[in-house]
Amino acid sequence: MPYTLEDVTRLIEENMPSLSPTASKVIKLANNINTPPAELTQVIKLDPVLSAKVLKLVNSSYFSLSNQIVSLEKAVILLGLNTIKNLALSAAVLAQMESGKAHKDFDSEAFWKHSLAVGVTAKLIAQKRGVEKKVIEDYFISGLLHDLGVLAEFSVFPETVDRLLLAVESVNLYDAEDLILDGLTHCSIGHVLAQRWALSEELSNVLLQHHTPWDFDKPSELVLTVYIANIICKKHGIGLIMGVPPFEPDERAFTSLSITPSVENEILEVIEAEITKAMEFLKV
Numbered sequence: 001m002p003y004t005l006e007d008v009t010r011l012i013e014e015n016m017p018s019l020s021p022t023a024s025k026v027i028k029l030a031n032n033i034n035t036p037p038a039e040l041t042q043v044i045k046l047d048p049v050l051s052a053k054v055l056k057l058v059n060s061s062y063f064s065l066s067n068q069i070v071s072l073e074k075a076v077i078l079l080g081l082n083t084i085k086n087l088a089l090s091a092a093v094l095a096q097m098e099s100g101k102a103h104k105d106f107d108s109e110a111f112w113k114h115s116l117a118v119g120v121t122a123k124l125i126a127q128k129r130g131v132e133k134k135v136i137e138d139y140f141i142s143g144l145l146h147d148l149g150v151l152a153e154f155s156v157f158p159e160t161v162d163r164l165l166l167a168v169e170s171v172n173l174y175d176a177e178d179l180i181l182d183g184l185t186h187c188s189i190g191h192v193l194a195q196r197w198a199l200s201e202e203l204s205n206v207l208l209q210h211h212t213p214w215d216f217d218k219p220s221e222l223v224l225t226v227y228i229a230n231i232i233c234k235k236h237g238i239g240l241i242m243g244v245p246p247f248e249p250d251e252r253a254f255t256s257l258s259i260t261p262s263v264e265n266e267i268l269e270v271i272e273a274e275i276t277k278a279m280e281f282l283k284v
Contacts, residue, residue, distance in 0.1 A: 003157070003184055008192050011156040016096065019197050022047040023092035030085030031200065039072040040084065053091055054084065061278035082134060086141040089199070090281065093145060105165060106154045107240055111147070113275075114239025119143030120274045121229035124267050129257060131221075140278070142206045143226050149190025149207055150242075153177075165242075171243040174211050187211055214250065224253045232264050238271070 017032050018024070022206055025043050029035045045052050051072055058075040059068055122143035126136055150173075154161055158200055160180060165174035177185040181205045190207035199207075213219035219227075228249045234241050254261055 003160075003181055005184070005188065005192060008189055009196075011194055012152060012189075012193055015156045016152060016193065016196065019049075019089075019096065023026075024198065026050070026088040027085050027095065027198075030081040030088070033081065035081065037073055040081070041076050042126065044072065044076065044224045050088060050091060051207065053087060054079065057087055058082075060280040067257045080134060083137050083205045086137050086161055087281070090141060090144060093148065093197075106159070108145060108250060110240035111150065112239070114233055114241065115144050116228065116277055116278055117146055117233040117238040117271065118146055118229045120271060120278050121232055121267055122164045122225045123278075124270070124274065125180075125225050125257070125259065125263060127260060128266070137203070139222065140281075142222055143204065143229050144205055145188070145228050146206055146210050146230060147186065149186030149188070149194055152189050152193045153186050158179075165172060185188075187213070213214060219256075221222075221257060224256055228253050228257075232267065236268065 016183040022043065026040065029040050029043060044054060051114050053074060054075050055069065057063070059202075060066065065078070071079065079087070096182050097220075106161050112180040119140040120143070121129055126168065131139065140187055153164075163180050164173065164176050167180060174185055174187070187210065192205055194204035205216075206221060206223055207245055209216050209219055209223045213223050213227050216223075231249045233239065251261075254263075272278070
C-alpha cells in the first residue's frame with residue numbers, strides 16, 4: 001500500500017519517542033553562541049550519563065589532550081558548544097535507536113560503520129577546504145546521521161522492507177523506495193524524523209537532500225559535502241551498502257565546494273585510521 005507523509009508522521013510518532021528532555025535542552029542551549037559555559041554545565045549535570053560522556057570524550061584519543069580533565073565546566077569550555085551539542089545529539093539518537101525495533105535483517109553494525117565513514121569523510125573534506133574549526137564537527141555529525149531515515153524506515157515499515165530488500169539486488173535503495181513507497185524515500189522519512197526531534201534546519205536538510213541536492217534551490221555546502229562523502233564511501237563498500245553503488249558524484253558538487261575529484265584518493269589513504277579514531281566519539 002502507498003504511504004503518505006501523514007502516515008509516516010503518525011508511524012514515527014507511535015514508534016519513535018522524542019529525544020530526552022536533557023538532550024533537547026542541551027542542543028537548544030548549544031545552538032545559542034551566547035550561552036555561558038556555566039549554564040550549559042548546569043544542564044548537563046542533571047544527566048549523569050551525559051556528564052560522564054562529556055568527560056570521557058574530552059579525555060579520549062579523539063582530542064588527544066596532554067592533561068586529564070576532571071572539571072565538567074572546563075570540559076565544556078574545551079570541547080566548545082558545537083561539540084557538546086553534537087555529542088548530546090548523537091548519544092540521544094543512538095540511545096533511541098538501540099531501544100527501537102529494527103527489522104530482523106537489518107545489519108546495525110554495518111549501518112553504523114557506513115554512517116561513521118561518511119561522517120569522517122565529510123569532516124576530512126571540510127578540513128581540506130579550510131572550513132572554520134568551530135564548525136568542523138557539524139560536518140562529522142551530519143555525515144554520521146545522514147541516513148537516520150533508513151533506521152526509521154526499517155523500524156516502522158517492516159512489511160515494506162522485505163520488498164525493498166528484494167528490489168535492491170538490482171537497483172539502489174533510493175530508486176527502490178521511490179517505486180515501492182510511491183515517491184517516499186528514506187530522505188523524506190528522515191526529514192519527518194528530524195522535525196519530530198526538532199533537529200536543526202541544516203541537519204534536517206542533509207537528511208532530506210543528501211541523495212538529490214540538485215532537486216533543491218542552492219544546496220548548502222554541508223549538504224554537498226555529505227553528498228560527495230556518501231558516494232565515496234558507497235563506491236568503496238565501506239559499511240552497509242544497500243543496492244548497486246552510485247556513479248561518480250556530480251561534478252557540480254566539486255565545483256561548488258572549490259575542490260577537485262582527487263580529494264577522494266587523498267581521503268582513502270587515511271580513512272581507516274580516521275574511522276578508528278572517530279569511533280571514540282560513539283563509544284563514550
